[in-house]
Amino acid sequence: MGGLLFACNNDGSEGPGDDGADGVAESTSGNDDSDTVDDGNDDSSVPLPDGVAIRFEGAPTYSRFVRLTHVQWEASVRDVLRLDALPGLANGFINDPPAGEFDNNERGLAVTSELWGAYQRATEAIAEQVATDPVALARLMGTTTDTGTFIQDLGRRTYRRPLTPEETQRYVGIFESGATLLGSGNATADGVQLVVQTMLQSPYFVYRTELADDGAPLTGYEVASKLSFTLLNRPPSDALLDAAAAGQLDTAVGVATQARTMLEASEGLLAFESMHSQLFRMNRYENIAKNADDFPIYRPELNADLLTADLMFLNYIYSNDLGLRELLLSPMAFVNQATAPMYGLSLVGTELQPVELDASRPGLFTRTGFLALNAGLVQSDPIHRGVDLNREILCTEFPPPPGVIPPLPEFQPNQTNRERVNAHTGPGTCGAGCHSEIINPVGFAFENFDALGMPRVTDNGKPVDTTGEYRLPDGLHAFANAPELLALIAESPQAHACYAKHLVEFALARDVTDLDRAEIFTLMEVSQEPGSSVKEMVLALVQSPSFLLRNGGPQ
């Protein structure tokens, strides 16, 4: 994990080594030079760009065997067996433990005994299903009647590379034993069933492998797999495997050509959605709850609309070749009759429709989903709004709060929510170091949105105050409200570096370290370019050595 460092001492200072000029605390490790980490590796001594204070302290294993996620497993079984739809068997798989930011992180993807049992059950079930369905069997076998040809065709899709002659021969033996071990009376179906069941349990199916020497180029087939699972969350198509066979994935230009096509596929959007819904932890939307007396227009069923609306917003960003700036600033929203009042609008119909909001509601963080999620039953929650935005967009790191965290006190007469939170966590309190300068200013900028994300100009009878100051690495910035704050953030190198960090973590399916600085800062620059898009960032990444060469980590 990396981040903007703030050593939050109880006296409210920013920690050791802070000269006050830019307000950025030094590393708590006492490193005198916060801009570089010299471990003898050239990449890690890449200096921090101006306006960026970020640390990358992940613990990747740089595994050569990255197990398929359950989503990838489902898509792979569908594609390998040429099924009409996802088999749905992974719904019964045990959850992978959390590791890193995203569910495709190599560290969390192991074949435990529980998962192995599940693989066994699932592959036996799907193999039997296909073998006993004449239509599915015919689709799988195609026109071939030769066992060896069938095995080679199926094997190439399953192993995501051609089988070796030895592997082919082993599977021929398995095919021929099917009649004995299954004994249905249909030797061909039995052979197919046993071969399918076996191939889907092979480590070459279960893992995406990288077997090249460290620093050497991945093979075309390895690139095909990596590209397809990264961009589409599915195995390489026959066409992509053919391109690999023809050497078209042996150059960065060839990879980019294939990637451009894949980024326009519908699954490309799904991968983008997966990354961002995990980054913004949108799975929490189902837990949104509001007090019915205070918010009579709210119903728990609306949580699904709030989630769908934000996913449609992500779709809009991706499909229109947009990037971080638009994620933070776009006026586009998706609204229906039920959610329209939350935006001060009136619409008819249950379908979510695209609407351009006014300048007071830019980007994802002024949409009702984020605002209502980070709020209580009755009141807004500037602390969690501040924490989420800091962590997700600026990669801010927070040390643990000291001691027991007492709840916010009851409201005093004529006290706004901001005043109550400030009295409890602001200057002069034990939480001042983190809250008053980092968390609260960001959260207070959104105080003109109530617990349901609806606009308000007063709070407990007093005018809402959304002004504040926030210290980015390039200095202290004043702002009047959320749009101004978001505009500052959208132009800050810190935000683009943080976004690039997240993208690299997701695309490389591992933690990042200082060795990844060059890649991250290259993508940061891409992101900062006017008119840039996340697709452009991805294209830059897949052509880079980070993606195309075997990376075994520090040697």
Add this chain to the structure above:
Amino acid sequence: MTTARRSRFNRRSFLRGAGTVAVGLPFLESLPERSAWGGPDDTGGPPIFSPPIFSLFIVAANGVVQRDGREAERFWPTSVGPLTTASMEAFAAERSTGILAPHASRLLMVRGINYAINFPTGCGHAQGSVMCLTGAPPGGGTSNDATPNGPSADVVISNLINDGNTPLALYAGRKEGYMDENISFTEANGIPRSAQSNPYFAYQDLMGFIPPPDVEEGPSEFDLIFMRRQSVNDLVRGELEDLRRNSRLSQADRERLDLHFQSIRDIEVGMMSMAASCAQDSVNMTAIDALQNNFGGFGFWDDNQESVSQLHMELIGLAFACNARRVATLQLGDGIDHTRYLLDGQRVEGFHQISHRINSDGTQGTPIEGALEKHIAIDRIRMQTFLHLLDRWSEYRVENGSMLDNAFVLWTNQIAAGPSHSFRNVPMIIAGNAGGAIRQGEYIDAGGVTNDRFLNTLISVATRTEFTNLADRNGGVISDMLV
């Protein structure tokens, strides 16, 4: 989809009683019989402690209703000292542990056990979960990202007894993604070990398959399944070995492949173990069969919470009785168990919010009417479920007595009490005397010691060694727990 054939199974292999199945499987002559009570392994493998002690750690969430701030004591027995059925029945109406009265002589309750820190410095559930079986203070962040600072006791025991298996990890409850499995760890800063939540799958993993209800005469389906799986496993192992021979592999990669190898073996050996004569009226197959309709799905989970917990307890008993496993964990509910129980015919608020006493998962919210009484009711429901385990395990017969004579079961919680999320005086209920090592029929006060000492004591009992150093705290054991 059409099914070309139906599975055939040997009727003689099964007896089906009223809602239960006696598991007796044909002995496969080609496989070594795996005796739980013998001496060294016949295959020349690592030595097996004899007779074995079986260990089960049950961890629930959200605390219990005990004296905490202004709330009265409603959980623990009324006074330290001997426990008898009569004495427990006397306080059963007021104290939830009294529900366990029929098994008073098999219980050791220990108050005065604290976690490594007294109160949370972040999310109490996350921090409590990573401290519960590790005995170490939490690391990591302040949200659901608390991390353990050592391996958990189940893993320590498993490594010491070296029976070739990893601890069986089961889970009863919804998995909401915020904080699911979080009690069993192989190492400091490690990711939590995954746990199986579906009893149907757990049974299938242990047994190798689910026996069909209508059996017919003929060749053993079990044999055919086993041979097919052997065929698959042989190829998979061969490929794993080929990969492992690659000189470029890092240590982490070798460990990853070794884990895969071990996982195959765990499932395979488990199936082989069950192939030996292992006759127990042990598991409610009717309930297991019913879950087949929920393959991969868990609808109406609120109402299944306790019945699934009971099924898992039966499965663990089966796994122990058949020596398929020696150590197990069972997590009840996710870290902030939101189960909505049906109390007096009314669907109440989520358990987590009840434990907070407010309509909130945080610190602000409107009060829940009757929250205290609702939490007490849930405590009693969970004690009823634990009673089910005691009833069944006391019936399971093994060579030298009941399962409870050869095991211990710890029922505990990630936090001590709901409103405060305190880590002081965490509930510790031990059932079973573990081969005569653990005192029984008593409620004792450990005097406010940290739980590493408590866990050292259980590890020592389970491994028949003197284990004193969980979490590198060198805390020793609690001698008052031992005979």
